[in-house]
Amino acid sequence: MSRAVIETPDASDRQAYTISDLSEEFGVTARALRFYEDEGLIAPTRRGLARIYSRRDRARLAWILRGKRVGFSLAEIREMIDLYEADEAHDIQRRVAIARCTERIALLKRQRDDIDAAIVELTDFIALARQSEP
DNA sequence: CTTCTCACA
DNA sequence: TGTGAGAA
Numbered sequence: 001m002s003r004a005v006i007e008t009p010d011a012s013d014r015q016a017y018t019i020s021d022l023s024e025e026f027g028v029t030a031r032a033l034r035f036y037e038d039e040g041l042i043a044p045t046r047r048g049l050a051r052i053y054s055r056r057d058r059a060r061l062a063w064i065l066r067g068k069r070v071g072f073s074l075a076e077i078r079e080m081i082d083l084y085e086a087d088e089a090h091d092i093q094r095r096v097a098i099a100r101c102t103e104r105i106a107l108l109k110r111q112r113d114d115i116d117a118a119i120v121e122l123t124d125f126i127a128l129a130r131q132s133e134p
Numbered sequence: 135c136t137t138c139t140c141a142c143a
Numbered sequence: 144t145g146t147g148a149g150a151a
Contacts, residue, residue: 018135019135020135029145029146030135031145031146031147032144032145032146034136034137035144035145035146039144048135048136049135049136049137050135050136051135051136068144073144074144
């Protein structure tokens, strides 16, 4: 039983993507993608002057955006992705990633503590201010 | 569509 | 960490 012959080409089935393909798919500007390239995070091949992104490039981009969402700098992301390509077993890469994530979690927790402390202070202030209300 | 540059948050 | 504009 053959299924619908005409399927919407699934983005993940494609072999190659243009800069507009990926910017639309991931909701980022083409300019941002060029910026990531300048920063050494992606290296699409060229057809003439036009960038051709492979499936690997697309996967890289997905990782870049995931890293950004959780607050890693582009430099940190670049380092982790580079390690992934360099280290076949991904052994060093895994250690570094775990270390980075641990560090990041610690920072977020400290920030949460600071926020909680600020909330308490503000709440206390409101209580105090109410006492001198007419 | 591409490159580059300068400025701006 | 990006964006916008202008020029080529």
